[in-house]
Amino acid sequence: PLRVLNKTRFITPSIMHYVRNHGACPKLEWDTDTLLVGGDVPRPMELTMDEIASTLPAREIPVTLVCDGNRRKEQNMLRQTVGFNWGAAGVGTNVYKGPTVRDVLLRAGISSDPATWRGFHVEFIGIEDLPNKIGPGPFEKKWGDKVKYGTSVPLARAMNPAYDVMLAYQANGQFLQPDHGYPLRLIIPGYIGGRMIKWIKELNVIPHMTENHYHYHDNRILPPHITAESAIQLGTWYKPEYIFNELNINSAITQPDHNETIEIQPNIGKEYELAGYSYTGGGRMITRVEITTNAGINWHTCELHRFEQPTDYGMYWCWIWWSFRIPIVDLISTDEIWARAWDESNNTQPFRPTWNLMGMGNNQCFRVKVHKSL
Amino acid sequence: PLRVLNKTRFITPSIMHYVRNHGACPKLEWDTDTLLVGGDVPRPMELTMDEIASTLPAREIPVTLVCDGNRRKEQNMLRQTVGFNWGAAGVGTNVYKGPTVRDVLLRAGISSDPATWRGFHVEFIGIEDLPNKIGPGPFEKKWGDKVKYGTSVPLARAMNPAYDVMLAYQANGQFLQPDHGYPLRLIIPGYIGGRMIKWIKELNVIPHMTENHYHYHDNRILPPHITAESAIQLGTWYKPEYIFNELNINSAITQPDHNETIEIQPNIGKEYELAGYSYTGGGRMITRVEITTNAGINWHTCELHRFEQPTDYGMYWCWIWWSFRIPIVDLISTDEIWARAWDESNNTQPFRPTWNLMGMGNNQCFRVKVHKSL
Known part of the structure; x- marks a missing residue:
C-alpha cells in the first residue's frame, strides 16, 4: 500500500x-x-x-x-x-x-x-x-x-x-x-x-x-x-x-494517506507536508514536480529528493520523492490537490486519462480529494 | 511556411x-x-x-x-x-x-x-x-x-x-x-x-x-x-x-492549409485528406498519431508515413508524416480538428498549453478551426 x-x-x-x-x-x-x-x-x-x-x-x-x-x-x-x-x-x-x-x-x-x-x-x-x-x-x-x-x-x-x-x-x-x-x-x-x-x-x-x-x-x-x-x-x-515497453511519466501523492484527517482550528498557522513519488522511462531525469490546488490554474514547484546518482552514461533508473509544504489555511479553499511531474524531455502528465483496453500506463495528474466537515 | x-x-x-x-x-x-x-x-x-x-x-x-x-x-x-x-x-x-x-x-x-x-x-x-x-x-x-x-x-x-x-x-x-x-x-x-x-x-x-x-x-x-x-x-x-535540451513530443496539421476552402455540396460523398507532421526527442519512435473532431471524446488513428530507418542503435532522429482521410460529410458537424502523437514511451501531447517565460516547447494538441459558410 x-x-x-x-x-x-x-x-x-x-x-x-x-x-x-x-x-x-x-x-x-x-x-x-x-x-x-x-x-x-x-x-x-x-x-x-x-x-x-x-x-x-x-x-x-x-x-x-x-x-x-x-x-x-x-x-x-x-x-x-x-x-x-x-x-x-x-x-x-x-x-x-x-x-x-x-x-x-x-x-x-x-x-x-x-x-x-x-x-x-x-x-x-x-x-x-x-x-x-x-x-x-x-x-x-x-x-x-x-x-x-x-x-x-x-x-x-x-x-x-x-x-x-x-x-x-x-x-x-x-x-x-x-x-x-x-x-x-x-x-x-x-x-x-x-x-x-x-x-x-x-x-x-x-x-x-x-x-x-x-x-x-x-x-x-x-x-x-x-x-x-x-x-x-x-x-x-x-x-x-x-507494445508497452518504456515507461511513461507518472506520479502519485502518498501523503496525505487515505482518510487522513487534519484539524484546521488548532493548526491554522501551520503547514502540512504533501509528499509523493514520480518516475519516468528511458533513463530520463525527473526535473520538476508541481502541485495545484485549483485544477491547474496555478502550479507550485515541489522540493525534489533525489537519492540516485546517474550512471556513467547519465541514466536515471529510479523514482524520485518530492514534498511540498502547504499552509493549512489554504486547505480550507481546496477541493482537490493534483500532482504532475516533468522530465528532461519536457514531457509531462496529461490532465485527462486515455482509456485503453488493458488499462496500462495510466498517468494523468494524480488527484486527491479534500473533504471538509464541521 | x-x-x-x-x-x-x-x-x-x-x-x-x-x-x-x-x-x-x-x-x-x-x-x-x-x-x-x-x-x-x-x-x-x-x-x-x-x-x-x-x-x-x-x-x-x-x-x-x-x-x-x-x-x-x-x-x-x-x-x-x-x-x-x-x-x-x-x-x-x-x-x-x-x-x-x-x-x-x-x-x-x-x-x-x-x-x-x-x-x-x-x-x-x-x-x-x-x-x-x-x-x-x-x-x-x-x-x-x-x-x-x-x-x-x-x-x-x-x-x-x-x-x-x-x-x-x-x-x-x-x-x-x-x-x-x-x-x-x-x-x-x-x-x-x-x-x-x-x-x-x-x-x-x-x-x-x-x-x-x-x-x-x-x-x-x-x-x-x-x-x-x-x-x-x-x-x-x-x-x-x-534547461531545454531534449525535444518533447509535438505535431502540426499542415493540410488543410490556412484559409483553404472545401465546397461541401459537390464533394459530399468524397473524402478529404488531412496531413501533418509529428516528432519527438531522444531518439524515440513516433508510434501513433490521432485526430479528433469532437475535442478528444473520440480519436481516430492516422496512417503513418515513416521514411527514416532507425540507426544501428535503434534511434529515430526524424519527424514522421501522417495522413487521415476524413469523410467530407463529417466536416459539417466539426468545429475543430485536433491532432496529437504518441511515442514509444507512451507519452503524448497535452490538451492544454503550459505557459512559460521563453515560450518554448509549446506542444499541446494542434488545433485547426473549421469555419462554415452558406
Whole structure:
C-alpha cells in the first residue's frame, strides 16, 4: 500500500515489493537451475547459477520496477478494462545485482559492432507453463495450449551498455525472494515491470521480434477505441507499434494517506507536508514536480529528493520523492490537490486519462480529494 | 511556411530550412576556418576544415531540427513571452554529414571508458560576438559585454555512439549554406535546434556545465509562475533542471492549409485528406498519431508515413508524416480538428498549453478551426 511506500521511500524492502505473477511461483534451486543461451549465437551455452554469479562481472544498481497496471483502478472506474484493479502502489525500488545481458552475449560470441545487430532481437523466456488465455493468433498457438511467459527486446537495446539490461540474482544485497524470480530475473531499467521475466530459463538471439504469446497478448497500450472484440478482429494485438515497453511519466501523492484527517482550528498557522513519488522511462531525469490546488490554474514547484546518482552514461533508473509544504489555511479553499511531474524531455502528465483496453500506463495528474466537515 | 513543409515532406530543401540566428551571419572561408579542440583533453588540436573532412570518418544521417520556439505564437496569444512569434513551421529535416564528436574527442585523447566521463561536459562555442542582453549573472559577465553563443552537453552524451552527436559540414549533399553554419555546425540529434551551434569555433572538455551566457539565458523552460523579474531575482536562469535540451513530443496539421476552402455540396460523398507532421526527442519512435473532431471524446488513428530507418542503435532522429482521410460529410458537424502523437514511451501531447517565460516547447494538441459558410 501507498503508506508503506511513503514510509520506506527510496529503497523498498524486498518483502514489501509488489508482486505480479501470471501463474504459481515455481520452486527452483540455485544448484540445479540453469540458463540456456541459444538462437543465433556463435557459442550456445548452458550456464549454472554459480557460473553466472562467479565468472561474469556483476553490475549492482538501484532500479525502480513498475507494474504496467499501476493506477489501473482509475481506468476501470471509467470503463472496465481486461485487467484487475491496481492502485498507485504497483511500484518499488530495489538494488539489483547480476551480470549484464551484454556480457552474457559477448561470451556467447555476439559481436560488439552495432552494424551486426540490426534486425535481431533477444528473446527471454521464463520457466512456468501458463494458460494461453486469448486463443490462436497468427503464430499457431492452439487455444488451451500451455505457453511460457516471455518477451524480446532489440539486440541493440540489450547490447547498448548505457541501458544496463541485466540478469539479477540479488536484490537489496540478498538472493531474490521466490516471488521475485529466484534464482534469476531479467531487469530492463526504464521498461515496465511486465517485461522483466522472472525465473528466466532461456535467452535466444533471433532475427525477428519474439512470437511469444505474452509478448503479444499482454503489456500493450491499444488506441482508445479498440475493444476486446475489435482487437481480435483487427489483429491489433500483433501490431508492433502498440507494445508497452518504456515507461511513461507518472506520479502519485502518498501523503496525505487515505482518510487522513487534519484539524484546521488548532493548526491554522501551520503547514502540512504533501509528499509523493514520480518516475519516468528511458533513463530520463525527473526535473520538476508541481502541485495545484485549483485544477491547474496555478502550479507550485515541489522540493525534489533525489537519492540516485546517474550512471556513467547519465541514466536515471529510479523514482524520485518530492514534498511540498502547504499552509493549512489554504486547505480550507481546496477541493482537490493534483500532482504532475516533468522530465528532461519536457514531457509531462496529461490532465485527462486515455482509456485503453488493458488499462496500462495510466498517468494523468494524480488527484486527491479534500473533504471538509464541521 | 507550413505549406512548403507540407509540399516537400520528409527532406526539407536547405534553402527552405528555417533560420534562427542571434546575430548577423559571419563570413567564413573553408580554407582559413579552423576548429579548436581544448580544455581537459590530453592532445589539444587546431583542425582545418580539410582535416575534418578528410581525416576523420564521416557519418551521414537525416536529422530533424526544431526551433525551441516552434509554435511559440500560441503561447504569446495567452500572454506575451520574451520571444517573438513562430508558427508551426520552425522545423525541417536535412541529411547531415560530418564526423562524430566522439571521433574528434578520441583523437584528442579522451578515453572510451565511461567511468572516466563522469562530471565532465563538452562545451561548444560559436564564432560571433553577440550582445549580453540580460545582464550580469553569477558568472561575472558585465552588462553590455560581448559574448559568444555556446552550450555544453554531458561528455557521456557526446561520447555515447548511440546519440550521433556530430560536426556537420554538409547538408543534403552540399556544403552548408552560410545561414546554416558554414563551414561547420554542431548537430545533436533529438535535441532542440538552439543547442546546435553554428559557425562552431571551439570545443572544450570541461569539468562542469558551461558558464556560457546563452546556455543559461536562452533555451530554458521555466515553471509557469516565473516572470522575467522573478527569474532574475530568484536566480531561476541558473537552475540546471530548467534547461531545454531534449525535444518533447509535438505535431502540426499542415493540410488543410490556412484559409483553404472545401465546397461541401459537390464533394459530399468524397473524402478529404488531412496531413501533418509529428516528432519527438531522444531518439524515440513516433508510434501513433490521432485526430479528433469532437475535442478528444473520440480519436481516430492516422496512417503513418515513416521514411527514416532507425540507426544501428535503434534511434529515430526524424519527424514522421501522417495522413487521415476524413469523410467530407463529417466536416459539417466539426468545429475543430485536433491532432496529437504518441511515442514509444507512451507519452503524448497535452490538451492544454503550459505557459512559460521563453515560450518554448509549446506542444499541446494542434488545433485547426473549421469555419462554415452558406
